[in-house]
Amino acid sequence: MTTNGGEGNETSVQVALRVRPQNSKEQIDMCQICTFCIPGQPQIVLGKDKAFTYDFVLDTDSEQDEIYSQCIEGLVAGCFEGYNATVLAYGQTGSGKTYTMGTGFGMAVLPEQLGVIPRAVRQLFATIDQLRDDAIASGDPPPQFEISAQFLELYNEDLIDLFDCNREALKKLRIHEDPNGGIYIAGVISQRVESVEETLSCLKQGALSRTVGSTNMNAQSSRSHAIFTLQVSQQRPIKTPISSEIVEEGREGSYSTKSLTGRI
Numbered sequence: 001m002t003t004n005g006g007e008g009n010e011t012s013v014q015v016a017l018r019v020r021p022q023n024s025k026e027q028i029d030m031c032q033i034c035t036f037c038i039p040g041q042p043q044i045v046l047g048k049d050k051a052f053t054y055d056f057v058l059d060t061d062s063e064q065d066e067i068y069s070q071c072i073e074g075l076v077a078g079c080f081e082g083y084n085a086t087v088l089a090y091g092q093t094g095s096g097k098t099y100t101m102g103t104g105f106g107m108a109v110l111p112e113q114l115g116v117i118p119r120a121v122r123q124l125f126a127t128i129d130q131l132r133d134d135a136i137a138s139g140d141p142p143p144q145f146e147i148s149a150q151f152l153e154l155y156n157e158d159l160i161d162l163f164d165c166n167r168e169a170l171k172k173l174r175i176h177e178d179p180n181g182g183i184y185i186a187g188v189i190s191q192r193v194e195s196v197e198e199t200l201s202c203l204k205q206g207a208l209s210r211t212v213g214s215t216n217m218n219a220q221s222s223r224s225h226a227i228f229t230l231q232v233s234q235q236r237p238i239k240t241p242i243s244s245e246i247v248e249e250g251r252e253g254s255y256s257t258k259s260l261t262g263r264i
């Protein structure tokens, strides 16, 4: 998994390595675990002597909330300061990308098994509630938020909009580069979302449309790359200091608006 580093990090890319526990087939086949994580260090030893260092190393017993609080929470917080962040799960089939990201909806998921995306959605809306409550408590106008979601699938050479019911018609989505070197995809559906439930329902609906097949390593393998994006736009009222002239006129302090947009 790679993440954009948040505030205070020297590099904008960080890499977390997670080792999933053995599955039942591996246990029945009496496979050996060939990794050893060095306690207290972000280091892993493969076999006898091949040591590798990452930004984070999470061993087979790591829980979902551990990976979230260590690697992701700060990125979602940064989104409210206008930073963009990307969490990319990378690994061979059956290594645990879908489990870690939390987009597997084949069966009921226990709260402690919730993955990165549902947790990020919860944090996002909890932060919005907190910021609104804080503003109201201090007598300021509450900030305004607009959240929109996009969900794309890249399967072979096709870019598919998972929010589009008529998927066939949109297989011609193309990636473009804007004059500033930025990347955009024209015609993608952006769904406005206003609550955790609504966002997770969009995520679930799109995830169920994904292309799934089986591989030798994973019976429920996602045969594609999926990109779920949340854009957070906010209008934050900033209190302008009261000048002595205004105080004499008896006017209240005025507010200007600061607009910020962050994507995750």
Ligand SMILES: Nc1ncnc2c1ncn2[C@@H]1O[C@H](COP(=O)(O)OP(=O)(O)OP(=O)(O)O)[C@@H](O)[C@H]1O
Residues within 6 Å of the ligand: 019, 020, 021, 023, 091, 092, 093, 094, 095, 096, 097, 098, 099, 100, 104, 215, 218, 220, 221, 222, 223
């Ligand atoms: N950390 C973990 N703890 C418990 N079970 C896990 C863990 N990681 C993965 N698994 C289980 O291993 C199996 C394969 O994981 P998953 O489907 O997430 O792999 P994947 O990397 O997304 O594979 P693919 O690329 O084929 O889609 C699943 O049954 C999943 O529940």
